[in-house]
Amino acid sequence: MVAKKNALGRGLGALIEESPKAEEPVQNDAITEIPLTQVKVNPFQPRTEFSEEALEELSASIKELGIIQPITVRQVGEKEYQIISGERRTRAAHMAGLETIPAYVRTADDQAMLELALVENIQREDLDAIEIAISYKRLIDECKLTQQNLSSRVGKQRSTITNYLRLLNLPAEVQKGIRHKVIAMGHARALINIENDDDRLFLFEMIVKEGLSVRKVEELAKSINEGVDIKEQNKNTQKTTKKPGLGEGYKELQSQLDNFFNTKTKLKRNDNGKGQIVIPFKSDDELERIIGLLDHVKND
Structure with a gap:
């Protein structure tokens, strides 16, 4: 069971071990199958958005392989458990049609619950830098941790935490x-x-x-x-930067087009060689004249 505890992450594992002891003995190292109907969400969960696509992928994996990593819960009633970590797995288990879910049962007060949820959230791989920074700030502000305490909790250097917190400025x-x-x-x-x-x-x-x-x-x-x-x-810089013009060869070509169609054509070309030739006309008669010239070239 040691390997499973390590999978929870250094910071989370440390917090769990420091949680207040229950009045009655709890088998902390045992995995218990709990009915999903008895599992409630954590009101301290800092994560509020879950990708529907990612949940569907996890649900499909659970259908095939089952729950690989048990969730962690605390018992809050005779037949009621509150998620400490693993809400995403719990949601996916519901989608997969499971009736029970494997869980570690822990004891924790509200303060510990908030710490556990925030630390577990930080250790997710898909977090962006701002989400991490917000979680660090909540741990400092709401859990009354110093940056040094937080460094020990999450296993990160204090300078790293400081850099993340600065993003919020x-x-x-x-x-x-x-x-x-x-x-x-x-x-x-x-x-x-x-x-x-x-x-x-x-x-x-x-x-x-x-x-x-x-x-x-x-x-x-x-x-x-x-x-x-x-x-x-x-x-x-923008004022002095000249837009690239047509080279002499293209200017000569445009002159030839003007003479051939007897109108002022527009030849545009970018640095990659892409562009367009625009032949303007002022009336249907002029359009027919231009089409006649093109047909003549085609027939030749």
């Missing part, structure tokens, strides 16, 4: 960009080092529009902190 638009993976963690760390939110937002928009690398963002962030006005600098 970024503007909402940037935090949303992090959650939706519009920008990488490296971009976010560079933006954190900028004091002014307006500059942060401007650089964030540049990252999105121009696909700036982390290195480039770090350079721009450093320039901003040194007093460089990158907004004005970017504006001047």
Whole structure:
């Protein structure tokens, strides 16, 4: 059973061992099959959204293989258990049509329940950086933990926790960009080092529009902190940057088209060689004339 306890994660395992002891003996190392009808959700669960597609995939796996990792619950009544960790597995088990679910039964007060739920949430692999930061902040604010205590709980260096918490100081638009993976963690760390939110937002928009690398963002962030006005600098760059025009060969071709169709044609081409030829006309008679010229070329 030692291997199963380790699977819960270092921080979660530590919290479970520190939970208050029950007045009556509880077989903490035993796995019990509990009717799903007796399992209730954790009111302290920090996770509120579950991917329907991911739940369906897990449900299909459970139908085929069963529950690989038992959930963890606490008994709150004669026939009622509250989830400490494993709500996603419980939901998928319902979808799979199971009647019971394997569970570790633990004892924990409300404070311990919140800690357990938050730590279990942090240890999920699919969390984005902002979700992790929010969970860290809740552990500090609501569970009265210091960053050093939290470091021990979750098995992370204190500097790592500090960097995550700093993400919550970024503007909402940037935090949303992090959650939706519009920008990488490296971009976010560079933006954190900028004091002014307006500059942060401007650089964030540049990252999105121009696909700036982390290195480039770090350079721009450093320039901003040194007093460089990158907004004005970017504006001047746009003014002085000339749009690529047609080469001499294409200009000659456009002249030949103008003469052939006896109208002012438009020839457009980008750097990749893609483009279009536009032959304007002012009336149906002129359109018929142009079509006649094209038919003549085709017949030749």
